[in-house]
Amino acid sequence: MMRMSGRVMSCCAALFLALASVSAVERLNSINDLKKINFGQSVPKHTLLLLHWFANVVDIDSNNIVRLTFDPNDDDFGSHHYGNFERMLEQTPYGYKYYTVGxxxxxxxxxxxxxxxxPRAEYAGRNWDRIIFRVRLQSTGWQTLQQMDRVYITQHYGIPGNTTYDPEHTYEITTNLLRQIREFSVGANSLMILRNRYGSNASDFQLSEIRNIWGNLACLGLLLFIVIQERYNFIQQCAILQNETKRKEERGGNKVVTQPYIPHCNIQEPRQNQENGDTWFFLMLVVVFIYVFAILRSAF
Structure with a gap:
């Protein structure tokens, strides 16, 4: 009985560790989600350039199946196997393998x-940003269009021989977000169409400036403007409004201020898998308890 109890505790501990690693990764499903990330501070701006390239080099079919168009086993684009030794990501199911590129x-x-x-000077980094992707292995050997079911952006830093990945700033990229980024590929759409589709406040003058600066990469320039510059401008406007509100409160003493504090201006980086992750974690806990109950029942 004691031996069985120890076995149950070991199983529970392993399952809880696996669940903890899964629940630690935030999922980004749209360009609006990308705008929540503090690029240039906690995450390198260069990550967006790498992600733009990756979204346009893979193949996405009408069923949202994402396939590689290159061979990571042949070191294409400098890609190679990622062992997930830090347990930063969920463990790979049988027949799957992680790779990294960047x-x-x-x-x-x-x-x-x-x-x-x-890249342009303001988007150059320290070669820290990486993309990790999970591939389903083929039993018949490598095929050109290999199916992929997970994509992450992350950072890999340190000194040679002592490097590590950054779980605090690792994000899963959904197929929907990859599709949206692909709309900003070279010559895919006009800047005005993209501006209107994604609710950008870029003026016609700013679109003209983006064309002059980025040339045939103008769509990429607009993506960077939407994700980085507009977020920065919004935070600045919020700071001004909040300072004005604070000054009015100080001048007015205990009087009621007509312009309230603006809570939606508090843009923060997304908390790790806050709502969806909590639901997923709860469901997995239920599975754990059912599993433990089954083991205990079979022990008697």
Whole structure:
């Protein structure tokens, strides 16, 4: 009985550790979700360039099946196997494997586009940003269009021989977000169409400036403007409004201020899997309890 009890406790501990790793990754489903990330501070701006390239190099069919168009086993684009030794991500099911791409030093065949390898100065990074993706392995060997079911953006930093990934700023990228980013590919849509579709407040003058600066990468320039610059402008406007409200409160003493505090201005980075993660975690707890109950019942 004691031996069985210890076995049950070991199973529970393993399951809880697995659940903890799963619940720690925030899912980004749209460009609006991307705007919540503090690019340039906690996450490198260069991540957006890498993600833009990746979204446009994979294939997405009408059934939302994402497939690779390159071979990570052949080191294409400097990609290679990721072992998930830190248990940062969920453990791979049988027949799946993680890969990572984004280390510019490993792109020995210079396959990555120039805007990723030699970006504009304000988007250059320290070569920390990475994309991790999970691939379903084929029993018949490598096929050109390999199916993929998970994509993450993350960071990998440290000194040679002592590097680590950053679980606090690792985000899952959904197929829907990949589709939206693909709309900003070279020559895919006009800037005005994209501006209106995604609710950007960029003026016609600003669109003209983006064209002049980015040339044939103008759609990418607009994506960066929407995700980074508009977020920054909004935070600045919120700070001004909040300071004005605070000054009115100080001048008015205990008088009621007509302009209230604006809580929606408090843009913060998304908390790790806050609502969806809590629901998922609760459901998995139910599974754990059912599993433990079944073991105990069989023990008697």
């Amino acid at each position: 280390n510019l030093l490993l792109d020995e065949r210079e396959q990555l586009p120039d805007y990723v390898v030699h």
